[in-house]
Amino acid sequence: MKLEQLAERVQSRTPLRLLVRWVAGIRASVHTKLLAAFLIVTSLFVAMALVSLQTIVSATHQSQLLDEAHEMVSLAQEGEHALARQMHYTDLALLSQDEVAIAKILRENNRFNDRLAKVEAAGTAERGLVEQIRSSQDEAMAVVADMANAIRDGKLGSVTGGLLRRQERLDTEITTHVGRLVTAQQDRMTRLRESVTAANRRSLILTGAFAVSAVIFALFCGFVISWSFILPVREAQGFLDKVAAGSFGGHISVPNRDEFGALAERMNHMSRELERFDIEQRHAAAELGRLNQQLAQTSKAKSEFLANMSHELRTPMNAILGFTEMVLDGLYGDVPTELKEPVADIQVNGRHLLRLINDVLDLSKIEAGRMDLALGEYSVREVVDIAYISLRSLAVEKGLNFVINVHDDLTVAYGDNGRLTQCLMNLAGNPIKFTKQGRVEIGVELVGSELIYRVSDSGIGIPKEELENVFAEFRQVDATVTREFGGTGLGLSITKKFVEMHDGRIWVESEIGKGCTFFFAVPLRTKGDSA
Amino acid sequence: MSKQTILYIEDNEYNRKIVRQLVGRTSYRLIEAIDGESGVALAQQELPNLILMDVQLPKMSGLDATRVLKADPRTGHIPIIVITSFALSGDREKASAAGANSYLAKPYSPRELLALVREFLPES
Ligand SMILES: Nc1ncnc2c1ncn2[C@@H]1O[C@H](COP(=O)(O)OP(=O)(O)O)[C@@H](O)[C@H]1O
Numbered sequence: 186m187k188l189e190q191l192a193e194r195v196q197s198r199t200p201l202r203l204l205v206r207w208v209a210g211i212r213a214s215v216h217t218k219l220l221a222a223f224l225i226v227t228s229l230f231v232a233m234a235l236v237s238l239q240t241i242v243s244a245t246h247q248s249q250l251l252d253e254a255h256e257m258v259s260l261a262q263e264g265e266h267a268l269a270r271q272m273h274y275t276d277l278a279l280l281s282q283d284e285v286a287i288a289k290i291l292r293e294n295n296r297f298n299d300r301l302a303k304v305e306a307a308g309t310a311e312r313g314l315v316e317q318i319r320s321s322q323d324e325a326m327a328v329v330a331d332m333a334n335a336i337r338d339g340k341l342g343s344v345t346g347g348l349l350r351r352q353e354r355l356d357t358e359i360t361t362h363v364g365r366l367v368t369a370q371q372d373r374m375t376r377l378r379e380s381v382t383a384a385n386r387r388s389l390i391l392t393g394a395f396a397v398s399a400v401i402f403a404l405f406c407g408f409v410i411s412w413s414f415i416l417p418v419r420e421a422q423g424f425l426d427k428v429a430a431g432s433f434g435g436h437i438s439v440p441n442r443d444e445f446g447a448l449a450e451r452m453n454h455m456s457r458e459l460e461r462f463d464i465e466q467r468h469a470a471a472e473l474g475r476l477n478q479q480l481a482q483t484s485k486a487k488s489e490f491l492a493n494m495s496h497e498l499r500t501p502m503n504a505i506l507g508f509t510e511m512v513l514d515g516l517y518g519d520v521p522t523e524l525k526e527p528v529a530d531i532q533v534n535g536r537h538l539l540r541l542i543n544d545v546l547d548l549s550k551i552e553a554g555r556m557d558l559a560l561g562e563y564s565v566r567e568v569v570d571i572a573y574i575s576l577r578s579l580a581v582e583k584g585l586n587f588v589i590n591v592h593d594d595l596t597v598a599y600g601d602n603g604r605l606t607q608c609l610m611n612l613a614g615n616p617i618k619f620t621k622q623g624r625v626e627i628g629v630e631l632v633g634s635e636l637i638y639r640v641s642d643s644g645i646g647i648p649k650e651e652l653e654n655v656f657a658e659f660r661q662v663d664a665t666v667t668r669e670f671g672g673t674g675l676g677l678s679i680t681k682k683f684v685e686m687h688d689g690r691i692w693v694e695s696e697i698g699k700g701c702t703f704f705f706a707v708p709l710r711t712k713g714d715s716a
Numbered sequence: 717m718s719k720q721t722i723l724y725i726e727d728n729e730y731n732r733k734i735v736r737q738l739v740g741r742t743s744y745r746l747i748e749a750i751d752g753e754s755g756v757a758l759a760q761q762e763l764p765n766l767i768l769m770d771v772q773l774p775k776m777s778g779l780d781a782t783r784v785l786k787a788d789p790r791t792g793h794i795p796i797i798v799i800t801s802f803a804l805s806g807d808r809e810k811a812s813a814a815g816a817n818s819y820l821a822k823p824y825s826p827r828e829l830l831a832l833v834r835e836f837l838p839e840s
């Protein structure tokens with residue numbers, strides 16, 4: 186968490202920001218960028234390995250040199266020792282005067298020469314010095330030769346003094362020279378050792394510095410490259426949050442010219458599209474709202490028109506039927522016999538016209554969606570009775586056998602009794618109209634939770650292919666029948682609509698020539714609020 | 717004692733004529749108005765015993781006139797029979813809400829109308 190905050194701060198408040206943006210802006214794929222970053226880091230480590238290797242190699246070389254120098258010092262010292270012994274034997278030879286000592290001198294001289302040669306071969310010694318040593322040594326050997334001759338001739342005693350002086354001078358000379366040689370070799374070794382130490386320290390520092398800077402550079406690379414990816418992702422996140430919150434049309438700008446840049450471009454495109462859709466959708470919704478309002482207004486206007494029409498049509502009907510009734514009731518005095526029939530005809534046709542008006546208006550109301558059921562508790566028996574009583578006189582006039590077949594235990598039901606009565610009257614009115622003689626029966630039955638109303642007759646029946654059609658508006662099986670009996674073909678379609686408003690269904694069974702039975706079934710308790 | 721007065725507010729002349737001839741044979745006195753506004757004015761002036769109110773009237777609708785009269789303390793007690801056509805569902809409720817005491821559907825039978833009037837206003 187803290188580390189993240191630090192990284193965040195570093196990223197946002199230092200010039201690194203510019204670098205991050207620059208890397209983001211490089212026109213290359215994320216794949217390439219990552220590969221490049223890994224390659225850089227890898228090559229750094231390879232370079233580091235090479236530097237270390239080189240350091241090890243040079244250290245080895247230095248230690249070899251040191252070993253050599255060390256050997257030179259040893260050789261020089263051995264030479265020095267051999268010389269010392271040579272001198273010792275020389276002195277001994279002078280004293281003992283035997284040849285054994287001479288041999289020993291030669292042996293030591295050989296040893297000395299050998300070491301000197303080695304030192305000389307190594308090329309580390311001063312040439313002049315070696316030359317001087319060698320010439321002094323040659324001289325010393327000449328002295329030894331003289332000494333050997335003198336010993337052999339037995340004349341040593343006479344030359345001893347001279348030999349000793351020469352000998353002493355040479356001893357001093359050689360010893361000084363060899364001492365210088367040894368010191369020079371030792372100095373050289375000391376210098377070499379110092380320089381090796383310094384070189385070792387230098388390469389250690391170099392390697393360390395290289396390692397540290399490689400690590401720092403690797404971290405730096407990782408930092409820059411990762412931020413160049415994190416920034417666009419973060420932008421996208423913010424953008425998507427906004428979209429999720431329902432604010433469209435936002436724009437993200439990222440410096441990336443890689444896949445992230447392409448992604449951002451696509452998101453911007455999507456954002457524009459979303460905004461366009463949103464605006465369109467809003468317009469559509471507004472338009473829909475406007476249309477809806479218009480529709481509601483139109484519907485209201487239609488309803489008002491219906492109400493007015495209904496009333497306006499009934500007002501003159503009221504006068505016609507009212508005057509006719511008053512005439513027939515003798516309000517204006519006795520009606521002459523010959524006028525009674527035409528006035529009664531006026532009344533019959535007036536009532537018929539009124540029914541037509543009512544049917545047409547009902548249908549219009551249903552279609553305008555302004556027909557609501559007045560739901561309530563009602564007595565099934567009463568519905569049947571009202572329909573029966575209203576139609577009985579007509580049936581009796583035609584000499585039909587009009588009967589009710591209902592069980593007395595029918596209880597109270599829930600629905601619109603007025604409309605159900607209207608349905609039953611529509612169904613029963615037809616057979617009374619179409620049946621010349623025979624029987625018309627109204628019945629009701631409770632089956633489960635369904636009330637099944639039924640009107641059957643022994644009339645003309647309905648052809649099979651017309652059974653479905655009779656419920657359609659303005660549909661009549663035979664137009665000539667209409668002329669004979671009147672009617673509009675609306676009764677059954679209105680009945681069907683009322684039944685369906687009760688969540689019921691209606692159907693008919695018929696055999697041509699033998700009559701037909703209309704059924705409609707409604708729930709014992711129709712669902713919905715009472716209106 | 718003075719005759720019981722019935723006010724009939726109706727714009728259709730023939731319908732007024734029917735009621736006029738119908739009531740002419742009874743002991744009631746009939747006064748008439750042909751629009752909502754004059755009907756309300758006449759009711760407030762004459763304080764009739766019963767009002768027959770058509771729903772569809774010029775100037776002021778029958779329901780509005782009913783509301784005005786029912787809200788007026790002088791006329792609030794007068795029974796009003798609204799003559800409606802039950803054109804749309806809810807018309808009955810609207811009539812009750814306006815304060816109608818009863819309603820009659822158009823077209824009414826003169827016989828029925830007289831019976832309803834007698835229910836509210838027994839002939840003395
Ligand atoms: N009981 C019936 N017997 C024979 N035909 C019938 C019967 N009931 C209805 N129909 C046929 O169905 C048609 C439609 O009936 P309906 O919708 O009531 O209209 P309308 O009675 O005005 O003709 C009738 O014209 C008639 O042809």
Ligand SMILES: [Mg+2]
Nearest residue numbers: 615672676677
């Ligand atoms: Mg019919």
Ligand SMILES: [Mg+2]
Nearest residue numbers: 727770772773
């Ligand atoms: Mg009117």
